[in-house]
Amino acid sequence: MENLFNALNNFFLIALPYIALFVFVIGSIWRYRNGFKFSSLSSQFLEGRQLFWGTVPFHIGILFLFLGHLIAFLIPSGVLAWNAHPLRLIILEVTAFIFGVAVLIGIVNLLYRRITNSRIAVVTSKMDYVIIGLLLIQVFSGLWVAYNFRWGSSWFASVLTPYLWSVFALQPDATAVAALPWVVKFHIVGAFLIIMLIPFSRLVHFLVPPIDYLWRPYQQVIWYWNNREVRKPHTPWSLKRPKNN
Numbered sequence: 001m002e003n004l005f006n007a008l009n010n011f012f013l014i015a016l017p018y019i020a021l022f023v024f025v026i027g028s029i030w031r032y033r034n035g036f037k038f039s040s041l042s043s044q045f046l047e048g049r050q051l052f053w054g055t056v057p058f059h060i061g062i063l064f065l066f067l068g069h070l071i072a073f074l075i076p077s078g079v080l081a082w083n084a085h086p087l088r089l090i091i092l093e094v095t096a097f098i099f100g101v102a103v104l105i106g107i108v109n110l111l112y113r114r115i116t117n118s119r120i121a122v123v124t125s126k127m128d129y130v131i132i133g134l135l136l137i138q139v140f141s142g143l144w145v146a147y148n149f150r151w152g153s154s155w156f157a158s159v160l161t162p163y164l165w166s167v168f169a170l171q172p173d174a175t176a177v178a179a180l181p182w183v184v185k186f187h188i189v190g191a192f193l194i195i196m197l198i199p200f201s202r203l204v205h206f207l208v209p210p211i212d213y214l215w216r217p218y219q220q221v222i223w224y225w226n227n228r229e230v231r232k233p234h235t236p237w238s239l240k241r242p243k244n245n
Helices: 002-033 049-074 076-083 086-116 119-124 126-148 154-168 182-200 202-207
Strands: none
Touching: 002 154, 002 182, 002 202, 049 076, 049 086, 049 154, 076 086, 076 154, 086 119, 086 126, 086 154, 126 182, 126 202, 182 202
16 A cells, blocks of 8 residues: 555656646647637626626736745745744735635636626637636635645745755655645645646636736727627627617
């Protein structure tokens, strides 16, 4: 049994990271060179109000959590110095948990929107459901870890950061990570699976963030359709051009 656990740890904590990174890099290059657009394929035109309550908390929350993980990866000593004061540690943990809940709310709303809105369902691929499902599991497991294994920012910087650096240094050492609870390792594996699938999903649009929106001129849009009517699922399509609304 011990040999089986060791084999599983070696595969999921050593082999899988390299598989995921290789597929991510090669897949992103392949998608770019074969003419696929790096886009999230927005469906806001079809329905906007419910999308707002899904995409806004999701993006705000995921941005904070990503930056938090990135800071703990790049400057672990700074995170540990910040956490040396109990009050600062509690503020960081509570804030991260709140943003995690925001991401969970956003994903649930996005999934509900795609299931219940017939026009959104038509433009939803199987990969969309796979990615949303993986993100839902990933966020839930992250909240579970944060609630049951407190002060994650400190043990992330102390245990996971050296492990991740060893992977990038091509000298993987998963000894300390292998001793962590199974739910933590499950969360790590989920992260690598999502990275592996990025080139084949809508998540690929994060590689080309619209930074130029900050300085490009304003775009004037002239809308000829009634916003409320055209977004109703039961509104029939018409080839007749409406009057300017």
